[in-house]
Amino acid sequence: MKTSIANIRLFCILVMSLFVSFSMNVIAQGSDEGSGFPFVVVFLLPFILLSLFGIIWMVAYPVMFLWGAVFSSGKVEQMHHEANNRRDSLRNRKGGEILNTIDGGYRTDVSSAGLVSANGVFGPSHWHLMIGFFNNLIGGSVTVFQQVISAGRAEVMQRLREQAESDGWDEVINVRIDTASMTPQSSNSKNTVRGVEIYAYGTGIKYE
CATH class of the missing domain: 1.10.287 (Helix Hairpins)
Structure with a gap:
């Protein structure tokens, strides 16, 4: 490479x-x-x-970096909060949680089934990367990255709920969630874009 x-x-x-x-x-x-x-x-x-x-990049990058330092953490928290609000609203409409990790073998009144999936790509800002770099110097939990991934997972799971509702499924069973790094494993370049794809999927069920 x-x-x-x-x-x-x-x-x-x-x-x-x-x-x-x-x-x-x-x-x-x-x-x-x-x-x-x-x-x-x-x-x-x-x-x-x-x-x-x-010349434009030399002027714009420090401004964008400072913008990320001031607003990026708040944006992540806002995304997480909005995903939770949409989740609660959908649960109220459906009368409960429609995502389930079990196989659904306890029900025999199934009329139809199909695949349901949702995904999203999320990444830290350069400010988050700098904080993570200094955090790695002393070791331990990298909280700033956990916040980004947690917000991304909440958003993708909510997209899965909304997709299931849009498709008319009563429940989604066998729900699984996968992650894939968008950064090449062999790349050590500091200019490489850091991003994680989060993919959630399950089996949509329509009951009689």
Whole structure:
């Protein structure tokens, strides 16, 4: 994996070098003909745009980081709270919890059944990642990551309830929940996006 990334970087450097060399030749030819300015604009435009993007990113990233430091934890708590409120509302409409981890063999009045699933992708902010990094230095429970995953699971389980209600199922049995990291296991890059997919599924049951 690391070898392929190094090869891609080398290829990009070679392509950029060839592009610069070609641009300089075209600019020189245009200058000899007295019309060098349009060629300069055309062939240097990608570099100008990349430079502008870099400047904007240098200004925007600290602002977004501070925004995450102030609001990210509150946003996670709000998502968890809203998922719990929707869960309670659905339980009141249905008269109880419709998700069940047992196999449903105790009922014989089943008229139809089918798969029900829901998923979501959740990840910590850079502020959370920084807190987790310092937490890992001393070890122990990484509370900030637990909050993100807990809120994500509550949201996905509620999506499963809402999907079951939308499909007309009376109950969902054999409920299972899986997680999968969206970050490549072999990647140690700090620029890699951290995210976890949470997938919940079960068997929807319609009773007679």
